[in-house]
Amino acid sequence: MIRAEKLTFDYERLDEEGRVESIKRAVDHVDLQIQAGAFIAILGHNGSGKSTLAKHINAILTPTEGTLFVDGMDTKDEEKLWSIRQDAGMVFQNPDNQIIGTVVEEDVGFGPENLGVPTDEIWKRVEESLSAVGMLKYRHHSPNRLSGGQKQRVAIAGVMAMHPRCIVLDEPTAMLDPNGRASVIRTAQKLNREEGITIILITHYMEEVVEADHVFVMDDGKVVMQGTPREIFSKVEELKKLRLDVPQATLLAWELKKKGFSLPDGILNIEELVDKLCQLKRKM
Amino acid sequence: MSIKAKNVNYTYAEGTAYEIHALKDINLEIPDGQFVGLIGHTGSGKSTLVQHLNGLVKATGGRIYFDGRDIYGENFSMKELRSKVGLVFQYPEHQLFETDVLTDVCFGPKNLGFSKEEAQKKAKEALRMVGLGEEYDARSPFELSGGQKRRVAIAGVLAMNPRVLILDEPTAGLDPKGRDEILDQIERLQKERGITVVLVSHSMEDVARYVDRIIVMNHGEVRFDGTPKEVFRHYKELEEIGLAAPQMTYLMQKLKEKGADVDTDATTVEEAAETIASWLRGQ
Incomplete structure (x- = not known):
């Protein structure tokens, strides 16, 4: 679905005359591949x-060096720009910056309308998308009366x-x-499982990553770790050095290990830890 | 510097079709030096409440007392209140505007009428308080990382020597380390300088770890008010009002359901580790 080859991006800083004053490398020779239908964090x-x-994935930026392919299309190819943006949608942090319609269903219809989709088809898509994110009953509401989580789900429906x-x-x-946090993550997981949509989730909440298929960890523009959540969260100390964290259940297991109890690495959630603790207690 | 709210009510657009009763009969007292967590789902009234505490919004009913003085009284200076009760908004770094860090932080004290030298002295003190060394004074605020920018913005409020610091989600969007750094810094200000802190947060884990007392808002009312342990015992009711308990509360409850004889009050990883270690050792 997505393939980056030596993808590099530099932010240029210009002085008052428009000459390049300094260059900051934000992405540094990244190679990665994401399979269609995967849930990636x-x-x-x-x-x-x-x-x-x-x-880069929906061609808001294009590489300074290297290449990024979305569904086989090179994002540098300007003729493919609209196909790429239709193929790979994006949802940002602030719900208030992404909603433009005065009525929920109009906001969701904006995208397909821009693509020149016929009216009947637009309404069909609006209904499908709103029910996929669990917001169909709000279709006639004004977006500014919704909660943050509801607004984000409308933004996802728009995509x-x-x-x-x-x-x-x-x-x-x-x-x-x-x-709101739980409803957005559940929606993303549902779209992934039921509609087969590839999800790429960027987050600072470690608990949201636990159910991903594959995790990439970035530092200084490079991919420095990758693997399943269990593989990644087994490395508590390395993650802390990268200014990151692990889920609370993982951290608790790690603290107990330090106290001398024998627990496996990379425990991901509460249920798993409780089971392991009960087993351990029976042996003691 | 205690703050006391007595029967505070606030209604938006009173008498129109859009009337919303945002605060309903709020009674609470925040004593000097306390670290308070304020939680509630989006729209529960917590932001409206904190805006009352520094006089940005005037109650449509009831009284607020700052150090025993009625802030709506005739001789009360709102300007003084706003310098004593510092409010750090969400994403405060969006409000940075000067060309260098020091000048930006000077803005508040200068506005309060301090001379350039005095303002700079206060600004430097505030920057050191948030852990930004002299090397940052002349840097452009826009070259800093997200966490550093946010600390500059907090220093901008601290430079006015507030006795009470109210922070509306100070860690939103920061990476885990940045989050810990900011909260550790705030805790230090509260412990070492005796500043009263009100932390508005959506993270139950952060609240459990740092604060002395939690106030839970729902539909404009105070629903719970107590220590983290007391409040999180009501985790089921918290879920009903769109909130949650810290992960550790759920873990301890699960463990107990499986027959473990443990005290379920632990709310942080450290506390849970200790409780579980004693249980495993049969103590």
Whole structure:
């Protein structure tokens, strides 16, 4: 679905005369491959290059060096720009910056309308997308009366209505309360499982990563770790050095190990840890 | 510097079709030096409440007392209140505007009428308080990382020597290390300088770890008010109002359901590790 080959991106800083004053390399020779239908998470501290990388996936940015292919299309090919953007949709952190319609269903219809989709088909897509994110009953509401989590789901529906094969979510839950956070993540998981949409989730919440198929960890513009959540979260100390964290259940297991109890590495959730603790207690 | 709210009510657009009763009969007192966590789902009234505490929004009913003085009284200076009760908004780094860090932080004290030299002295103190050394003074705020920018913005409020610091989700969008750094820094200010802190947060884990007391808002009312342990015992009710308990509360409850004889009050990883270690050792 997505393939990066030595993808490099430099931000140029210009002085007052428009000459290049300094260059900051945000993404540095990244090679990666994402299979269609996968649920991918990207972790990394602020400034590690993950958002810059994400913006390449729907060609908001194009590589300074190297290449990025979306469904076999080179993002540098300007003729493919609209096909790429239709194929790979993007949802950002702040719900208020992404909603333009005055009524929920109009907002969701904006994308397909721009693509020149016939009216009947637009309404069909609006209905499908809103029910996929669990927001159909709000179709006639004004977006500014919705909660943060509901707004993000409307933004996801807006992307869904373009019939993308892939959705990139760049910290979609950073501004949400616990309920809103859970509803957005559940929606992304459902779209992945039921509609086969490739999901690329960028987040600082480690708990949201636990169910991903594959995790990439970025630092200084490079992919420095990758693997399943269990492989990644087994490396508590390395992650801490990268300014990251592990889920709380993983951290607790790690603390107990340090106290001398024998527990496996990379425990990911509460249920798993409770089972292991009960087994351990029976043996003691 | 205690803050006391007595029967505070606030209604938006009173008397129109859009009337919303955002705060309903709020009674609470925040004593000097306390670290308070304020939680509630989006729209529960927590931001409206904190805006009352520094006089940005005037209650449509009830009274607020700052150090025993009625802030709506005739001789009360709102300007003084706003310098004593510092409010750090969400994403405060969007409000940075000067060409260098020091000048930006000077803006507040200068506005309060301090001379350039005094303002700079206060600004430097505030920057050191948030852990930014002299080498940052002349840097452009826009060259800094997200966490550093946010610390500059917090220093901008600290430079006015507030006795109370209110922070609306100060860690949103920061990486885990940046989050810990900011919260550790705030805790230090509260412990070492005795500043009263009100932390508005969506992270139950952060609240459990740092604060002395949690106030839970729902539909404009105070639903719970107590220590983290007391409040998180109501985790089922918290879920009903769109919130949650820290992960560790759920873990301890699960363990107990499976028949383990453990105290379920642990809310942080450290506490849970200790409780579980004693249980495993049969102590």
